Amino acid sequence: METNILPVDAVKLGKISVEKAHEALVGEWHIEYAEGNDLESMRRAARELATTDVPVAFPTETVYGLGADATRSTAVRAIFAAKGRPADNPLIVHVCSISQLRSLLAAKEPAREGIDPIPDIYKPLIKKFWPGPLTLILPNPRGSVLAPEVTAGLDTFGARMPRSILALALIKLAGVPLAAPSANASTRPSPTAAEHVKDDLEGRIHTIIDGGPCEVGVESTVVDGLSHPPAILRPGGITVEQLRQCPGWEDVVIGYKDSPELGLRPKAPGMKYRHYSPKATVVLYEAGTEIPDPEKLLERSEAHASIGFIRTKRWPIALGLPLVQQLSKAQGHTNGVSHPSQLPGFSMHENDQEGDSKISNLLRSVIQHQVPHAKRLQVKDIPMKVYDVHLGGETSGVARGLFSALRELDKKGVDIIYVEGVDDKTGDDIAAAVMNRLRKAAEIRV
Ligand code: TXA
Ligand code: MG
Numbered sequence: 356m357e358t359n360i361l362p363v364d365a366v367k368l369g370k371i372s373v374e375k376a377h378e379a380l381v382g383e384w385h386i387e388y389a390e391g392n393d394l395e396s397m398r399r400a401a402r403e404l405a406t407t408d409v410p411v412a413f414p415t416e417t418v419y420g421l422g423a424d425a426t427r428s429t430a431v432r433a434i435f436a437a438k439g440r441p442a443d444n445p446l447i448v449h450v451c452s453i454s455q456l457r458s459l460l461a462a463k464e465p466a467r468e469g470i471d472p473i474p475d476i477y478k479p480l481i482k483k484f485w486p487g488p489l490t491l492i493l494p495n496p497r498g499s500v501l502a503p504e505v506t507a508g509l510d511t512f513g514a515r516m517p518r519s520i521l522a523l524a525l526i527k528l529a530g531v532p533l534a535a536p537s538a539n540a541s542t543r544p545s546p547t548a549a550e551h552v553k554d555d556l557e558g559r560i561h562t563i564i565d566g567g568p569c570e571v572g573v574e575s576t577v578v579d580g581l582s583h584p585p586a587i588l589r590p591g592g593i594t595v596e597q598l599r600q601c602p603g604w605e606d607v608v609i610g611y612k613d614s615p616e617l618g619l620r621p622k623a624p625g626m627k628y629r630h631y632s633p634k635a636t637v638v639l640y641e642a643g644t645e646i647p648d649p650e651k652l653l654e655r656s657e658a659h660a661s662i663g664f665i666r667t668k669r670w671p672i673a674l675g676l677p678l679v680q681q682l683s684k685a686q687g688h689t690n691g692v693s694h695p696s697q698l699p700g701f702s703m704h705e706n707d708q709e710g711d712s713k714i715s716n717l718l719r720s721v722i723q724h725q726v727p728h729a730k731r732l733q734v735k736d737i738p739m740k741v742y743d744v745h746l747g748g749e750t751s752g753v754a755r756g757l758f759s760a761l762r763e764l765d766k767k768g769v770d771i772i773y774v775e776g777v778d779d780k781t782g783d784d785i786a787a788a789v790m791n792r793l794r795k796a797a798e799i800r801v
Contacts, residue, residue: 356558356559356560356561357411357558357561358460358553358556358557358558358559358560358561358562359561359562359563359657359658360549360550360553360563360565361396361400361419361562361564361565362396362398362549362561362565363393363396363397363416363521363566363652364566365395365519365520365521365564365566367389367391367392367393367394368386368388368389368393368394368397368520369386369387369388369389369446370386370387370389371384371385371386371387371393371520372384372385372386372387372698373385373612376482376693379453379482380453380481380485380518380569381473381481381485381486382452382693383452384523386520386524386527388402391633392519394608396564397521397524397528397564398523398528399562400413400525400528400562400564401525401528401529401530403561403562404422404423404424404430404529404531404533404568405424405489405529405530405531407430407498407561408423408427408429408430408432408433408439409433409560410422410423410430410433410437410559410560410563410564410716411423411525411554411561411562411563411564412523412538412546412549412556412560412562412563413521413522413525413535413538413563413566414520414522414549414564414565414566414567414569415517415518415522415535415569415570415575415651415738416488416517416518416569416570416571416592417451417486417488417517417572417573417575417591417592418521418537418538418539418545418546418547418569418571418572418574418758419537419538419545419546419547419548419549419552419563419569419574420449420517420522420535420536420537420538421434421438421535421536421537421538421552421556422434422449422529422533422534422535423506423531423533423534423535424531424532424533424534425446425448425501425502425531425532425533425534426500426502426531426532427502427751428502428503428504428542428610430502430631430729431446431502431504431505431534432504432534432602434446434534434536434759435504435744436450437556437559437560438536438538438539438540438541438556438790439540439541440536440541441541442504442508443507443508444506444536445505445506445509445512445513446504446505446507446513446535446536447490447506447513447514447515447535447575447577448501448505448512448513448515448532448533448534448787449514449515449516449517449522449526449533449534449535450514450515450516450526450529450532451516451523451524451526452516452527452679452695453473453481453516453522453748454787455526455532456473456514456516457471457472457473459493459499459500459501459512459514460472460493460494460496460558461496469735471529472494472496472547474494474580474581475603476580476581476585476603477491477493477580478602479581479582479601479602479603479604480485480578480598480604483597483601484593484597485518486516486517486518486523487513487515487516487517487518487575487592487593488515488517488518488571488575488580488592488593489515489575489576489592489593490513490514490515490575490576490591491513491514491515491575491578491580492511492512492513492577492578492579492580492581492588493511493512493513493514493581494581494738495510495511496507497514499512501532501534502534502550503766504735505534511579511581513559513577514532515575515622519564519566519570520603522565524576525564538552538555538556538563539551539552539555542631542632543555543631543632543633543684544631544632544633544757544758544761544762544796545573545574545631545758545793546758547568547569547572547758547759548567548568548569548759549563549564549565549566551758551759551762552752567695568755568759569755570684570755570756571592571755571785572754572755572756572757572758572759573591573592573754573757573758573785573788573789573792574591574592575589575591575592575593576589576590576591576592576593576594576598576788577589577591578598578607579610580603582606582610583706584606584607584608585603585606585607585608586607586608586609586611587607587608587609587610587611588611589611589791590609590611590785590787590788590791591785592785593786594782594783594784594785595607595609595782595787596781596782596783600690611791613790613794613795630792630795630796631758631761631795631796632795632796633761633762633766633772633778633796634763634765635663635764635769635770635771635772636770636771636772636798636799637761637771637772637774637793637796637797637798637799638771638772638773638774638799638800638801639774639793639794639797639799639800639801640773640774640775640776640801641790641800641801642668642775642776642777642778642779643778644726644776644801646669646670646671646674647670647674647773647801648674649673649674649675652674653739657673658766660774661739661740661742661767661768661769661770662739662740662741662742662769662770662771662772662773663741663742663743663744663767663769663771663772664741664742664743664744664758664773664774664775665744665746665757665772665773665774665775666743666744666745667746667747667748667775667776668747668748668775668777669754669775670775672745673741673743673745674773676763677769688787701763705735732774738770740767742764742767742769744756744760744763744764745765746760750777750784750785750786751784751785753777753786753789754769754785754788754789756787757792757793761796774793774797776789776790777789777790779791
């Protein structure tokens with residue numbers, strides 16, 4: 356099966372207008388389409404969703420999703436097959452309107468007059484954070500229109516209204532709610548660019564809608580307001596502090612563990628699996644730990660031909676390993692779509708003793724430098740390569756560039772990645788989401 360990337364420019368899709376919310380939870384949005392290639396690509400993807408069982412990858416503001424008609428079992432099963440996802444891990448249902456959500460809660464009968472099927476506890480959250488990176492756990496009614504595979508046998512389902520206009524428009528054009536996990540192969544880092552999806556799912560799907568890099572970079576926050584007190588099942592784009600400001604959510608508890616003890620069954624089934632893993636070994640330094648001594652690291656990694664650093668706030672470039680030559684290639688992305696490496700806060704440096712390694716044309720700057728032939732390091736005969744990615748000091752930038760950095764270093768074939776963590780104690784930025792993903796990806800934590 357050939358896999359096509361279809362670039363779509365949201366601006367060229369048409370004129371968007373949003374009604375005032377008034378009493379409604381979210382204002383209805385409309386789009387006056389402009390005929391052209393962009394709309395044609397979207398229609399093609401929507402047709403594929405409606406008429407075939409092959410899932411379609413599409414951008415959201417968090418990460419790319421792999422979507423299928425949530426009401427058809429055969430289509431939903433194909434998502435699990437394409438990703439290699441365990442069947443007991445339920446999917447998030449993406450809706451484009453509140454009325455679409457209500458239709459899922461009211462099952463096959465029309466909603467009873469005067470009774471809103473949306474639980475009251477969620478209304479302040481919907482008003483404040485939808486459309487956006489927040490997934491709500493809702494009761495799945497008897498006789499639900501959702502395919503049973505979506506919920507993996509649970510009596511609840513997760514739903515969110517994404518704020519990416521491409522995601523919203525695709526759901527609307529398809530005319531059905533879309534079940535969509537992240538569009539990576541199971542266990543790999545989530546995709547934040549169309550190329551990442553292609554790297555993982557080439558030959559398994561036909562269509563990837565390319566809307567450029569994702570704005571948030573980590574997945575949605577998953578909350579359960581049906582339990583008391585309400586709980587965060589997965590940290591994500593909406594922070595615990597933001598949630599606490601909503602009525603009914605002042606005492607929200609953390610319902611996830613970054614390193615679940617054996618035998619403990621997490622409430623979000625997906626949180627128990629190995630996740631977000633590049634091929635390289637990831638060594639995570641928690642924020643506040645000492646800046647590692649580069650010589651000690653080299654001693655430890657002497658068997659490795661190649662190492663990478665992902666830096667955030669304090670670590671110096673390549674931990675101070677000397678630079679000898681700066682290639683400084685300012686390079687753009689192919690096909691006119693910007694790549695996360697071009698976003699502010701993402702830069703990658705490369706040390707390559709041989710100078711002939713494939714330099715990715717995605718990288719904004721590439722710096723060549725050399726590991727000193729220090730005798731006691733016993734690495735003098737090994738062509739050690741050192742790569743360095745700086746994600747910047749802003750947590751939002753770290754979130755945006757993190758998965759991409761792990762994937763870029765994987766492409767360089769590094770054996771080990773040293774990561775400088777961020778402080779997740781304050782709860783007022785998405786550091787908790789970043790560290791949650793890193794702790795799951797890491798084999799060694801310092
Ligand atoms: O930002 C996102 O949420 C992205 C984009 C594509 O929307 N989607 C995403 O889906 O991250 P996925 O499948 O990779 O993660 C869904 C998470 C899993 O941890 C899953 O176990 C949990 O949501 N989940 C889904 N339905 C659930 C339910 N009924 N009860 C508890 N957890 C649920
Ligand atoms: Mg996922």
